[in-house]
Amino acid sequence: MEPSLTHIKQPTIAAQDGQVTHPASPEADVPLAVSGVTVSYGEKPAVFSVDAVFPAKAMSAIIGPNGAGKSTLLKAALGVIPRLSGEVFVFGQPIEEARERIAYVPQRASVDWDFPTTVIDVVQMGLYRKVGLLGRLSGHMKARALDCLDRVGMADFAQRQIGQLSGGQQQRVFLARALAQDADLYLLDEPFAGVDAATERAIIDVLKLLKSEGKAVVAVHHDLSTVRDYFDHVFLINVRRMAEGPVETAFTTENLQATYGGRLAATHLDELSMTGGV
Amino acid sequence: MNPFLDALLLQAGYNAALVAIGAALLGFAAGSSGTFLFLRKRALVSDAVAHATLPGVGIAFIVMVSLGGDGRSLIGLLLGSAITAWIGLLLIEWIARHTRLAEDAAIGAVLGVFFGAGIVLLTIIQSMSAGRQAGLEGFLLGSTAGMLFQDAVIIAIGGSLAVLATWLLRRPMTLVAFDSEYAAAMGYDVRRIDLLMMGLVMAVTVIGLKLVGLILIVAMLIIPAVTARFWTERSNRVIWIAGAVGGVSGYLGAVLSASAPALPTGPLIVLVAAGIFVFSLLFAPVRGVLAAVIRHRRFQARVHRRQGLLALAAQHPIREAYTLRLLRRDGLVRADGVPTETGRAQAAKIARDERRWDIAREVHQDVGLTGRYDGLTPIEDVFTADEIADFDHRLGGPVAVGDL
Numbered sequence: 119m120e121p122s123l124t125h126i127k128q129p130t131i132a133a134q135d136g137q138v139t140h141p142a143s144p145e146a147d148v149p150l151a152v153s154g155v156t157v158s159y160g161e162k163p164a165v166f167s168v169d170a171v172f173p174a175k176a177m178s179a180i181i182g183p184n185g186a187g188k189s190t191l192l193k194a195a196l197g198v199i200p201r202l203s204g205e206v207f208v209f210g211q212p213i214e215e216a217r218e219r220i221a222y223v224p225q226r227a228s229v230d231w232d233f234p235t236t237v238i239d240v241v242q243m244g245l246y247r248k249v250g251l252l253g254r255l256s257g258h259m260k261a262r263a264l265d266c267l268d269r270v271g272m273a274d275f276a277q278r279q280i281g282q283l284s285g286g287q288q289q290r291v292f293l294a295r296a297l298a299q300d301a302d303l304y305l306l307d308e309p310f311a312g313v314d315a316a317t318e319r320a321i322i323d324v325l326k327l328l329k330s331e332g333k334a335v336v337a338v339h340h341d342l343s344t345v346r347d348y349f350d351h352v353f354l355i356n357v358r359r360m361a362e363g364p365v366e367t368a369f370t371t372e373n374l375q376a377t378y379g380g381r382l383a384a385t386h387l388d389e390l391s392m393t394g395g396v
Numbered sequence: 397m398n399p400f401l402d403a404l405l406l407q408a409g410y411n412a413a414l415v416a417i418g419a420a421l422l423g424f425a426a427g428s429s430g431t432f433l434f435l436r437k438r439a440l441v442s443d444a445v446a447h448a449t450l451p452g453v454g455i456a457f458i459v460m461v462s463l464g465g466d467g468r469s470l471i472g473l474l475l476g477s478a479i480t481a482w483i484g485l486l487l488i489e490w491i492a493r494h495t496r497l498a499e500d501a502a503i504g505a506v507l508g509v510f511f512g513a514g515i516v517l518l519t520i521i522q523s524m525s526a527g528r529q530a531g532l533e534g535f536l537l538g539s540t541a542g543m544l545f546q547d548a549v550i551i552a553i554g555g556s557l558a559v560l561a562t563w564l565l566r567r568p569m570t571l572v573a574f575d576s577e578y579a580a581a582m583g584y585d586v587r588r589i590d591l592l593m594m595g596l597v598m599a600v601t602v603i604g605l606k607l608v609g610l611i612l613i614v615a616m617l618i619i620p621a622v623t624a625r626f627w628t629e630r631s632n633r634v635i636w637i638a639g640a641v642g643g644v645s646g647y648l649g650a651v652l653s654a655s656a657p658a659l660p661t662g663p664l665i666v667l668v669a670a671g672i673f674v675f676s677l678l679f680a681p682v683r684g685v686l687a688a689v690i691r692h693r694r695f696q697a698r699v700h701r702r703q704g705l706l707a708l709a710a711q712h713p714i715r716e717a718y719t720l721r722l723l724r725r726d727g728l729v730r731a732d733g734v735p736t737e738t739g740r741a742q743a744a745k746i747a748r749d750e751r752r753w754d755i756a757r758e759v760h761q762d763v764g765l766t767g768r769y770d771g772l773t774p775i776e777d778v779f780t781a782d783e784i785a786d787f788d789h790r791l792g793g794p795v796a797v798g799d800l
Contacts, residue, residue: 198580217583229575233435234631243574246567247582279629295578305581314767 146210149174149303149334150195155204157187157194164190167204168359172336177329178351179339183378186356188338189225189307196222196305208303218247221301223292225308231281231288238276240291241267244298266297271320286317293321304328306337310344322348345369403654412654415540415607418548419646419665422604425555426613427620427642428635429562429596434621435573435631440500441488441594443614444507446601448484449477450514450610453535457521468531470547470606477535478602484510485594489587538609538662540653547606554603558596562635569593570631608662615666616642623673626680645669697722698772702746704728708735709747748791749775755787 145151150172157165165187172178180188193199195206197213208216221244241263242255249255255263267273270290275283280291289309296304304325310318325335325348339345345352345365352369354360354377361373399408406413433442456476461467484506491502518532531539562569571579572589580586597617604613624637649665678685704719705728714720714733723729728739735743752775757766768778775784 193577196581198577214583217581220581222578222581224575224577224581228577230437233574234625234629234634235570235574236630239630240574243567243571243578246571249567251564251567299582 145207147174148172148207149209150305150336151207152191152195153205153207155191155194155206156202157190157199158202163202163357165194165355166357168355170353170359170362172334172353173351174334175329175332176350177325177335177337177348178353179337179345179349180353180355181339181342181345181377182355182360186377188355191355192305192307192336192338196220198222218299219302221296221299221304223289223296223304223306223309225311226285226288226292231283233280235280236276237272237278237280237283237291238263238267240280241294241298244295247299263294263298266294267291269297269324270294284314286313289313290317290320293324297324302333304333304335306335308338308340310339310341342374399655400651403651408654411540411543412650414545414548415543415654415661416647416650418543418551418607419650419661420643421548421555421646422551422600422607423616423620423642423644423646423665423669424639425551425558425642426600426604426616427624428639429558429600430617430642431562431621431624431631431635431638432566432569432573432593433597434618434625435570435634436590436593437573438499438590438594439614439618440503441485442597442601442617444488444503444510445481445485445594445598446610446613447507447514448510449481449602449605450535451510451517452477452480452514453532453605454514454517454521455480457532458517458524461524470544470550473532473535474550474602474605477605478598480510481598481601482595485591485598489591534609535605536609536611537660538605538607538612540607540650540661543607551603551607554599558600558603559639561592561596565589565592565596566632566635573631608665612662612666615669616645619666619669619673620645623669623676626676626683629682641669641672645672701726701728702772705739705743705746706750708739708743751791752784752787755790756783759787759790 148171151170153169155165155168156163164185168187168191170191180191182188190199194201194204195213197206206213209219213220238260242260244266245255245259245263249259264273264276267276270293272287272290272294275287275291280288283291293306293309296306306325309321309325313321325337328335329350337349339349346369349365351363352365353362354368354373356377356379360377361368361370402408403412403416406416430439430442433439453473453476456473457467459476460469460472465472488499488502488506491497491505492499497505521532531542568579568584568589569592571582571584572586572593576586579589600617601610601613604616608616620638620642621634623641624634627637628634645668646665649668650661652668653659653661653664676684679687681687700716700719701722704714704723707714707719708723708729714723714729720729720733723739724731727736728742729735753766753769756775756779757769760766765778779787
């Protein structure tokens with residue numbers, strides 16, 4: 119790269135509405151801030167010029183219809199898939215420098231569950247960065263992995279092959295692996311998709327505990343009926359940012375209609391406003 | 397003495413012993429370093445890499461001859477093969493990443509083109525004055541005739557390094573093979589780990605070229621890992637079991653070919669490995685075919701037995717011959733179909749359990765527990781003794797099953 123290029127000032131980023139916004143200021147107390155992020159598969163953007171700020175000590179939901187770029191935004195924020203443009207700051211640092219403060223819970227369907235590994239092995243994967251290449255897993259670390267498994271109610275399953283678990287149990291194991299990382303920001307991709315009621319409750323209890331410990335939780339979420347019960351903050355996306363803010367002000371019928379278009383049945387919206395009193 | 401036993405005990409001559417030891421070492425290295433290739437579901441990449449060694453062999457020979465050397469220096473040939481194999485590997489990676497072609501198409505293209513180029517080069521070398529005696533065709537299917545001590549040393553050193561690297565990199569490679577997105581989120585460079593893994597495989601391919609040949613080396617990389625998978629549920633153990641399977645196949649294959657000198661070594665090694673694979677496929681304790689059949693039969697028997705007892709409790713006739721046979725065998729019904737004392741008692745117990753489950757569903761809102769009803773799981777496995785006592789209390793006193 120030409121040395122002179124490094125002196126060019128950070129370009130301002132054109133937001134979706136054509137106005138120029140300020141790049142997300144890298145503040146150390148903001149767990150996750152993305153600005154001007156565009157991700158494209160081929161030449162069709164899945165996420166276009168999205169700005170978002172996810173607050174500290176809160177549970178945030180990323181909500182939107184299928185194919186709206188929810189998971190894509192999460193993965194781009196993590197650097198798992200490349201961004202075409204934009205910036206991501208984690209606690210005020212570029213994502214690459216803050217990896218050890220983030221824990222990720224991918225979608226259950228993204229891995230091969232016939233892989234030769236046991237439940238406790240998977241949880242210990244969360245410790246690999248700390249152990250390093252040559253280190254041995256100390257007794258202390260093994261105890262911590264088991265403790266994380268216990269927090270999701272799966273300690274009795276430690277030695278099972280992962281293929282023998284139910285869908286809900288698999289999701290709990292993934293959560294335990296993220297807990298083992300002892301991060302400050304937890305990013306979850308559809309943690310409640312296809313899990314049983316008991317697992318959903320177990321997961322939400324763990325997440326609420328994390329919040330009470332001052333951690334931030336950001337989850338891609340698809341079940342509109344539980345948003346009010348589970349989350350403090352919502353981010354509505356349909357390729358572009360549609361709305362964001364505290365659940366009380368941003369999770370409104372108008373915003374949902376704008377996000378989902380005709381895809382959300384009117385009765386469903388009524389139901390939501392009834393229970394939530396919008 | 398028996399030529400097979402001689403060879404097995406390394407008493408069949410210096411060359412045979414050297415080949416057997418070299419093949420065992422190579423088998424171990426190939427088996428263990430092929431593990432992650434198999435777990436990452438990229439087994440076929442190794443085939444393309446192996447075929448991409450051939451032009452390197454040819455080019456190295458031509459270069460060495462034109463520099464005034466004799467052209468047959470093994471180190472030189474292996475270096476050349478490593479270079480073109482690495483180029484082939486990068487090309488597959490590049491095609492899969494930057495074009496719309498899938499990896500299998502990239503593998504096919506690279507394999508064909510590099511192998512074709514290699515064959516053309518070998519033909520040209522044949523026509524060179526220095527090339528007549530080069531014996532480069534040996535790299536296709538392997539040759540053991542002229543194996544030197546130095547060749548065995550190359551395999552021993554290269555193989556040990558490959559096994560060591562596999563062991564050192566086992567954590568990142570496991571992570572990438574199991575959950576590459578999570579690995580990327582943790583900050584691992586997935587592409588670099590993949591290239592390292594392929595690089596290891598390439599190294600083993602290169603050192604095994606002379607002994608097994610480029611066409612069959614892929615079998616030594618993949619069959620041991622696939623075989624090992626039948627015997628364990630942990631990836632760390634797959635590495636060592638695959639190494640052992642590869643080592644034993646290498647040794648036995650070499651021994652077989654030494655005791656029947658007309659038979660080629662490389663193919664025999666692969667056949668021995670395939671034999672161990674078939675044995676594992678059929679007889680492995682949990683994942684084997686036989687174990688699965690037995691498990692299914694046992695399960696079927698449990699279902700029939702349970703259904704039969706429920707029918708007895710409800711005083712329904714049992715029509716299925718298999719059910720009747722099972723109940724008769726266990727002494728639950730007499731030859732004429734009338735339940736025995738034990739049969740009646742067990743039927744009563746099962747009927748009572750069904751009513752307990754009904755109560756459990758009324759009492760417990762938690763589907764996590766009542767959801768475990770599948771008709772077979774004993775209620776004692778799901779609820780505690782005091783909970784069951786509570787169900788019984790709600791049920792009222794013992795209910796007569798009815799006299800038959």
